[in-house]
Amino acid sequence: MVGSTGSGKSHTVAKIIQRAVESKGDFALNNSHVIIFDIHSEYRPAFPTANFIDSANLVLPYWLLNGEELEEFFLDTEANDHNQRNVFKDAVIASRRANFTGSDDDKAKIHLDTPLLFDIRDVLDHAIARNIEMVDNGEVYAASNKEKAGQPKLTQGGLFGRLTNFVNRLESKINDRRLDFFLGEKSRTITFEETLRSILGYGISKQHNVTVIDLSGVPFEVLSITVSLISRLIFEHGYFYKRLRCAANAEEKINNDAPILLVYEEAHKYVPNSELSKFRASKISIERIAKEGRKYGVTLLLASQRPSEISETIFSQCNNFIAMRLTNPVDQGYVRKLLPDSLGTLIDKMPAFKQGEALLVGESIALPSVVQIDVCLPGPASNDIPYWNLWREEWRDLDIAKIREEWVGR
Ligand SMILES: Nc1ncnc2c1ncn2[C@@H]1O[C@H](COP(=O)(O)OP(=O)(O)OP(=O)(O)O)[C@@H](O)[C@H]1O
Numbered sequence: 001m002v003g004s005t006g007s008g009k010s011h012t013v014a015k016i017i018q019r020a021v022e023s024k025g026d027f028a029l030n031n032s033h034v035i036i037f038d039i040h041s042e043y044r045p046a047f048p049t050a051n052f053i054d055s056a057n058l059v060l061p062y063w064l065l066n067g068e069e070l071e072e073f074f075l076d077t078e079a080n081d082h083n084q085r086n087v088f089k090d091a092v093i094a095s096r097r098a099n100f101t102g103s104d105d106d107k108a109k110i111h112l113d114t115p116l117l118f119d120i121r122d123v124l125d126h127a128i129a130r131n132i133e134m135v136d137n138g139e140v141y142a143a144s145n146k147e148k149a150g151q152p153k154l155t156q157g158g159l160f161g162r163l164t165n166f167v168n169r170l171e172s173k174i175n176d177r178r179l180d181f182f183l184g185e186k187s188r189t190i191t192f193e194e195t196l197r198s199i200l201g202y203g204i205s206k207q208h209n210v211t212v213i214d215l216s217g218v219p220f221e222v223l224s225i226t227v228s229l230i231s232r233l234i235f236e237h238g239y240f241y242k243r244l245r246c247a248a249n250a251e252e253k254i255n256n257d258a259p260i261l262l263v264y265e266e267a268h269k270y271v272p273n274s275e276l277s278k279f280r281a282s283k284i285s286i287e288r289i290a291k292e293g294r295k296y297g298v299t300l301l302l303a304s305q306r307p308s309e310i311s312e313t314i315f316s317q318c319n320n321f322i323a324m325r326l327t328n329p330v331d332q333g334y335v336r337k338l339l340p341d342s343l344g345t346l347i348d349k350m351p352a353f354k355q356g357e358a359l360l361v362g363e364s365i366a367l368p369s370v371v372q373i374d375v376c377l378p379g380p381a382s383n384d385i386p387y388w389n390l391w392r393e394e395w396r397d398l399d400i401a402k403i404r405e406e407w408v409g410r
């Protein structure tokens with residue numbers, strides 16, 4: 001779904017999902033599963049009964065990151081320092097083994113990608129120890145040294161002082177309160193199963209068709225890794241669920257009887273048409289879903305202001321398009337390519353589309369058509385602000401102190 005700011009994307013997303021989770025009437029869909037990545041805190045009002053996760057109750061375990069994500073998050077990957085990487089890898093595996101209670105055979109199989117608990121503080125302790133390590137090479141103090149003559153003389157270990165940057169980086173991450181949802185105490189105690197239940201909307205006693213993951217409080221530097229981890233877990237869930245179903249019944253035709261729709265608002269923030277390393281993790285996870293998710297019952301809905309800013313891999317895998325008001329000729333060009341030549345003139349109308357007006361193209365519609373999307377009730381919190389009316393009112397006082405408090409805390 002593409003369209004300029006204010007063209008009605010968020011309202012249309014909300015409207016479509018509201019229909020997709022209706023539990024009454026002719027269109028009742030009881031087994032629908034939608035997970036929305038909500039970057040601007042917009043969707044809660046539109047889905048008051050949803051499974052709502054935000055920075056206050058989001059708990060994600062860092063130990064579920066795969067090897068590549070772990071390195072991206074904890075190491076200074078630009079420096080490409082193999083000492084750092086080896087120390088990190090050894091420490092993670094050692095801590096996983098120490099926490100593991102299963103058989104020795106399984107213990108020996110643990111590696112950097114195994115989604116098992118390790119304690120990040122163990123890794124820090126290990127790095128600190130290696131950074132100040134003194135080793136005994138069999139040398140002894142010379143006879144001229146009156147106090148220590150004959151005693152073993154320790155020399156600096158091979159990594160002495162070389163891990164200082166790594167240690168500092170780890171310490172500052174572990175101490176960063178904003179990262180508590182990821183590295184804090186709860187991330188160590190939450191189980192794999194609880195994590196899956198919470199992001200899939202499968203509470204023990206409560207079922208949710210919609211899960212809204214409000215990412216507005218997640219610091220920008222960790223947004224990509226957060227989205228990547230959640231997306232990858234959902235994809236792999238689909239993969240292993242299919243394996244289970246096919247193992248139970250070799251004739252199984254339906255790979256996933258609880259298929260999932262993942263919704264990414266402002267998709268250019270996670271899957272941009274850019275090779276920058278800060279987007280790497282989320283790009284890999286989401287592109288994989290775009291390419292392979294169909295077989296496992298995991299599909300995507302992406303919304304963005306600019307098709308030209310979204311990963312082409314993703315754009316080229318989409319089956320259906322909803323194009324709302326678009327004024328930029330480069331962006332219009334993307335939509336034009338989707339249309340048969342005979343309907344190319346529809347593009348000329350796009351700059352003049354009203355709010356909620358959309359051009360539909362794709363598998364789900366026989367002929368590309370321009371439609372007006374119904375108003376969404378209750379709508380997302382993304383409404384236009386009535387400047388004219390507000391500016392005509394009396395001067396409004398602002399509690400700036402309170403705003404500051406919300407901004408940086410008390
Ligand atoms: N189908 C519709 N019918 C009438 N008004 C609509 C419709 N859809 C959206 N609007 C109005 O348009 C305004 C903007 O809608 P919306 O927030 O969905 O835009 P958007 O495309 O998501 O913008 P942004 O890119 O800035 O997030 C809202 O005030 C909303 O009330």
Ligand SMILES: [Mg+2]
Pocket residue numbers: 009010011382
């Ligand atoms: Mg929007």
